[in-house]
Structure formats: C-alpha cells, structure tokens
Amino acid sequence: MYTQQLVFIAAVLTTPLPSSANCMYGTSLFPRAEGAAVEVSNFGYVGLQGPLNWAALAAENSACATSKAQSPINIDSTIQLAAEAPKVVIPDVEAAEFENLGTTVEVIVNGTTTLGGEDFSLKQFHFHTPSEHRVAEEYFPLEIHMVHEAADGSGAMAVIALTFQLSEDGKTTTELLTAVTENLAKIAAPGTLTETGPLKFAEVINHVQTTPLFQYTGSLTTPPCAEGLTFLVTKKPLPLSVKTYNEIKAVVKFNSRYTQNSLGQGNLISVGATSLASAGDAPAGNGTVAPGNVTGIAKPKPSGGAATATGAKATATSKSATATGDAEVKVEGEHHCILGSCREVAKAKRFRLRK
Amino acid sequence: MYTQQLVFIAAVLTTPLPSSANCMYGTSLFPRAEGAAVEVSNFGYVGLQGPLNWAALAAENSACATSKAQSPINIDSTIQLAAEAPKVVIPDVEAAEFENLGTTVEVIVNGTTTLGGEDFSLKQFHFHTPSEHRVAEEYFPLEIHMVHEAADGSGAMAVIALTFQLSEDGKTTTELLTAVTENLAKIAAPGTLTETGPLKFAEVINHVQTTPLFQYTGSLTTPPCAEGLTFLVTKKPLPLSVKTYNEIKAVVKFNSRYTQNSLGQGNLISVGATSLASAGDAPAGNGTVAPGNVTGIAKPKPSGGAATATGAKATATSKSATATGDAEVKVEGEHHCILGSCREVAKAKRFRLRK
Structure with missing residues (x-):
C-alpha cells in the first residue's frame, strides 16, 4: 500500500x-x-552557490573558507591506512527512503559501526559524482558517503567513503547500487522522494571490513564544513556498471567539492586570496565579454603576458628537444605555449601524412 | 624505422x-x-600547484584570479548554439606524436577549421578528465580540446571541445580514441612521448559539422588563463568505452579546473576572497589536525555553528514534512543537518526491516 x-x-x-x-x-x-516534499539544500556547485562562496551563504559556514583540515583531499603517501578494520552492522531492509536533496541523492538507513572501541550510528548514505577524494591524484567516477554519528551523543562523526570504478565489461556492479537506484528516475526533481528496492549490505560490509581503508581526520565536504570528522576511504574501489553510473550522473549532475589543500596547510580560499593580491587586483582585459557571443571571434587578451609566453615554462625537464634523425620528426623549433603546455615546437610537422 | x-x-x-x-x-x-623528453607543465591540480593558486605561479597568470570571462563554465540557457557549423579539414595520418605533459596527454596534429569566415589552424588536441564544461550542470567523463590558432597570425584562438559519454554496453566508442590511446601505457610517466596509431578523423569531423555546438567567448582553462578564446562545445556527446576511459584516467589522473562563474560575473577567486573576509579570517577550530591520525576519533569543531545547526536550512522548499499514514514512514521530527542536508528527520525510522 x-x-x-x-x-x-x-x-x-x-x-x-x-x-x-x-x-x-x-x-x-x-x-x-x-x-513527499524534501527540503533541498541552499548551497550548490555552480557560481555563487558553489564551493568558493559557501562561507558567505551562512555564518556557520566560516570553516569552509578558513579551516586547515578540510575534505576532500588527495590521498597521498602521508595518509596512513586504518590500524584496524571497523566492525559494521547494517540490517538488510525491504525498502528505505530515497531522497533528492538537490545537492545529492540520499538513502535513510540504520546501522552501527564500531571504530576504535566507539560505536557510531549510521544515519544515511549519499552519492558524490565524480568522487570527492582522489587517490594518488586519480579520481573515481562515484563515491558514496556513509554518514555516522557517535552513539554516545557526543557529536563526533565518522564517514565511510566507498569509491567505485567502472567495470571494463560495462556490466559488473555492486548489487546494492542496483537496488538503491531502482527508482532513481522517480526522484529526478530536487525535493522529491521515493523508496529503494530491497537492500542487502553483505557485499559492501565485507568490502569495508576486509580491504584496506585510508583513515584521516578531515571535515564535512559540504556546508558547514565542520572539522574533526573521521574519514575512512576504501583503497580498493567497488565495481560500477555504466548504466548505474549514467543514471546517477543524470540526476546528481555534479557534486564534487574541489580538492582541498594538504591537511594542516592553509585553506585554499586563503591561498586564492593571496594569489589575487599578488595579481594586483588588476582586471584582465575588459572582463566584460558578453555571454552568448556567437559571431565575433575575439583575440585572446592575456593580462601581463601573452598566451604564447615562455614564462610558464617548466623547469622539471629543462632540456631542449634537439632530436635528429627522421626528418619528419625533427624537433628543432621555438618554445611555444598553448593552453599552458610549453614545448619546443617542431618546425617540421611532427606527424606523418596518411598515404 | x-x-x-x-x-x-x-x-x-x-x-x-x-x-x-x-x-x-x-x-x-x-x-x-x-x-623523447617533453617539457612538463609547472602547474597542476593539487594544493599550491592547483587552480586556486595558478595566479601566484607566474606574473602572466593574473587573469586566472581576476578575469570575469573564464572557462570552463556551466553551459546554461544563456549560452547560444553556434549560428553556423564550422568547416573542419583534418588530414588522416599514419601516426602522430603523443606526449605526456604532466597535466594532460596531447596529440600533435594538423588541420584547418573555418569559422565565421576565418581560418584557424589546428595545432594539437588533448584530454581532460572529468570534463571541464558542464551542460545544464551535468559533467561528462571525458572532454577533448582541439586547439586552434588563427591562420592569419593575429593570435586569435579557438577550441573545439568534444564531450564524451560512456556507452551503456561498455564497448561502443569513438574509433579515433582507440587509435590515439593504442600506446598510452608507454607515456604513463610525465615528460615522455610516443606515437599514436593511424588516425582517421571522419567520424569526429562529421560529428562537429552536423550536430549542435554551444559557442561562447571564454578563456584558456589552464595558465595563463588568457581571455578572448572562442569555445565550440558539442551539445551531443560522442561515445566512449570503459576500457579507454579507465586507461586515460589512470594516466591523466584528474585535470579539470573547477567550474568558473557565469560570464561577466566576478572571478570566483575574488568571490572567495570576499567570502573569507565575511568569515572574519577567524581560524576554525585549532586548524592543526595532524595528518595520518589513525587512532583518535575527533569530534567535529564547527566554527560559528554546530554541524546540526538549522541555519543552513533551505528556503526553496519550506514546507515541513508532516506526512501521515503508514506508521513506519511517518515524517514528524526535528530538523537535522548532516553533511549539509537539512531535513525533517522522522522519529519513526524511515526504512522497513527485512523480514
């Protein structure tokens, strides 16, 4: 009924x-x-609702612009693996509430995760696409956040982050995803809700309990960006089918906060403010290109340097390319930067015409 | 040889x-x-090399922090379609140079695109994953930028941006991608080069010439972020196989600049600096959580508001959820915010246990 x-x-x-x-x-x-109406979030991922302006949306969001331990991060070699596996109990359910909050789709579930001797109550899980965390700089197409609060009411929070990788056969997937997204098309509009199919958690629990997890203390990845949240991020991604991925992406659109600075380093909004000061606050060009200009072909107006300037040249590989040999691939030319890539450009064309 | x-x-x-x-x-x-060595870029997508600090990396990058017509953008209803199709000529080649610049992988090719009566010379095309542009807020797993310079030497630039969507069968792809990435594993290390397989451009040229293109005047999406560049972005994505996508992602890792503000609106780094000022420059919590903390379970330290504050509540859907009916799904509870989603939380659990 x-x-x-x-x-x-x-x-x-x-x-x-x-x-x-x-x-x-x-x-x-x-x-x-x-x-059936669900309140939608007042933040977003575009323009003035986007991550660079979250601190201005509400006073309690100040950590978004000032905190030095923000998530998501690039997980590099400084981030350790969890010393012990969490113990996760999530009862299977016949159905769970499935909501479109405008900024994500979220499933209301119940469970208990024991971590470092403390019990955390699972409240919900929701989706981010593309992934928020990166591992050795690489992103994933999907990340699920399983959000927990300390069972003792202390307010401590922990998030188990599941990363997903698309299966090469396009089909292999995590069964939980199939059941969750069974009715996804019914909540295409923000503020609506439906219910999932029957949810079985054994596969995901097994993955979390038996494969390595990165652990660090970061923050909420959405306003109010509160610090002190424990993240456990799967090192090994779970499988994802193209069908499920495309369906989630069509509804969620995009909800990945930009990669934050290394833990303990300056908040990147402070860093950006400093970079702005170094740019002298000088407007670049006239700054007033009309939107929707469909006829005029404008010339680039670099500010302080031409698009073909060599100033952006890297020093990591400072040798000039001076190959000799096959005339068609001679690399003897001037430095040239296009879209930020500065190279020796061959005077001879570096491709071979099809005969 | x-x-x-x-x-x-x-x-x-x-x-x-x-x-x-x-x-x-x-x-x-x-x-x-x-x-065989290729110069790598001196910017990146992590921390102080990342997009929020590009303006500080070199004086000529100031537009990255100050320009009001930056790319990539979210393509919304204000962006029009190109009034006429470009005419694209790209000779097929037996092989082309394929370089890993650290920030992308790039193919050196030759061609001519005629646009608005002007000839542009194709110089190279390179990859972004995930896509830089978004269409109606949705992103795509891959975007290729075909970079052109005005044939008359005026310095004007135009980029044809091809978006790609994963095929549901996991297999269907764009043949050009298969040929380009044939030797991708050989340039896994930044600064290396190889060559592609034989490249045939008919499929891509046909797509660009016969399907709608969004057109707007934006900027380089990488330093020096110079303005005045004409973007043509495919409205209809090309097909992409999972194999090719995973291979590209494994090498490129992540190279998508965050979505810029609407054209003509303030640069988001200026916006962020203002939001920082509104946050009062007050450090949130102690700001010094040690990286790699693998044992302590910290409590969130919100600054100026609790993680469960209702201040972040949205007004877009201000009705309270007061459903009655099935006792198991009664939605009569307190407001509750977790990870930025503020809702009426049911006192009764909103899921049904599996029998």
Missing part, C-alpha cells in the same frame, strides 16, 4: 508543476504531497 | 631511471633520448 501510494506521488512530483498546482498539496487528491 | 626506434625509447623512458642513467642521454646508446 505504502509503496504504491508513494510511487504515484513521486511520479507526479517529478513532473514540473505549474505554481497553481501547489494549491492541490494537502488536498484529498494528494494526501501525501507535503510528506 | 622511426616507429620501432621511438617505441623502444619510450619503453625505456617510462621505466623510472636512476639519476645516473641521465648521463647516458645523448650517447650512441640512447641517441634520441633528449628528443
């Missing part, structure tokens, strides 16, 4: 309603309409 | 060499070793 009713309402809500239709909420025609 | 020789050298170079091995460069043993 509940399932049928909810599915019906969700189908209605995912169709954009004219504003007058709101008057029908709460009537006998749509008795669960208010219940 | 050339092919065999280059492949041999590339194989040598992708194996990390002891520093003493550098002495062998230029000898008769490694006659093309210097030619």
